[in-house]
Amino acid sequence: MSMWITLVEAPALATRLGAPSLVVFDCRHDLANPGLGLEAFAAGRVPYARFLHLDDDLSGTKTGRNGRHPLPDPDAFVALMRLHGVSDTTQVVAYDDSGGMYAARLWWMLRWVGHEAVAVLNGGFAAWRNAALPISTDPPLPLPPGTLVRKPGVATVDADTLLAHLHASDMRIVDARAADRFRGENETLDPVGGHIPGAVNRFFRDNLAADGRFKPADELAAAWQAVLGKATPAQIVCQCGSGVTACHNLLAMEVAGLSGARLYPGSWSEWCSDPARPVALGSA
Structure with missing residues (x-):
């Protein structure tokens, strides 16, 4: 199967x-x-x-x-x-x-x-x-406990590592938020607007077609290659407001065959909680 x-x-x-x-x-x-x-x-x-x-x-x-x-x-x-x-x-x-x-x-x-x-x-x-497939309101059936074992998985990046690599050629930060929030405009979720210096913006909804489904793999690959520039997927760190929609970008990269990018889980909401960390405004 x-x-x-x-x-x-x-x-x-x-x-x-x-x-x-x-x-x-x-x-x-x-x-x-x-x-x-x-x-x-x-x-x-x-x-x-x-x-x-x-x-x-x-x-x-x-x-x-x-x-x-x-x-x-x-x-x-x-x-x-x-x-x-x-x-x-x-x-x-x-x-x-x-x-x-x-x-x-x-x-x-x-x-x-x-x-x-x-x-x-x-x-x-x-x-x-x-697709006219069945929809249920029945309570979920009890399942026997599973036996999942934790194993080494995909990696993350923390704020200190990002701070040490700002503008470095070996790391490219990709922000999944909407363009206005990336620029520091219309911020309603976090107390500080703006983005991590050196980050580029790739709104997660740009991964989707008009019907709400992911765009085809080749289309995603072309779009993401433009985001990567000269960086390899392993040099990409995805972030967003709180580590949620960044996962959407990571999924899109996997669909496109661009494996190896990492997540900054704390994302902007963690980054901006420390006033000592630098903040960038605007589109660059």
Whole structure:
């Protein structure tokens, strides 16, 4: 049976629903209304799906200095996945209704703890609904505990490392936020506007076609090659406001065949919490 490691289409997922080797997670969320995802889950979801909350399940404890969505302890995250029935042989699929904005966070986190068989439903819940596939309101069935083992996974970069490499030729920072926030305009989520000096802007929604699905791999590759310039994928560090939409850019790079980029989990919300760190404004 094939393993999905980036994206999966709705009809393909439908053929494997109910298989003991598959766990589907609903990651729907709204930053302005954190309870909306669970409400949407209760109103209708992919059959057999289980709900994960961005703030409660896919983030750790905030200190005021580690960003709005710090990573949880990796062992605690592995334990949570086991409670949901995930083992080393489990195919995980994540979806949302925001173009993969939140599902990509779970995709990246599982790769962070060394689990390869994880994919995002391309087009999310809208693609599932538009394909006239079944929608459930039944409570999720209990699953036997999984046996997922934490293994070495994708790497991260911290603020001190970024600070030491600002403007260096061996590291290129890519910011996934909208262009106005990158420039320091219309900032409503964080107390300081602007971006990390030397960063370039690649809005995560530019990875998507008009129907909310990811653009074809060759189209993504061409666009991302322009972002990389002379840098290799391994020299790329992706960040955003809080380490969530940066994962969308990392997923797009994987779809494009450009593996090896890293995440700065704390992202802008962590960076700007220390007034000693430099801030850039404008488009450069």
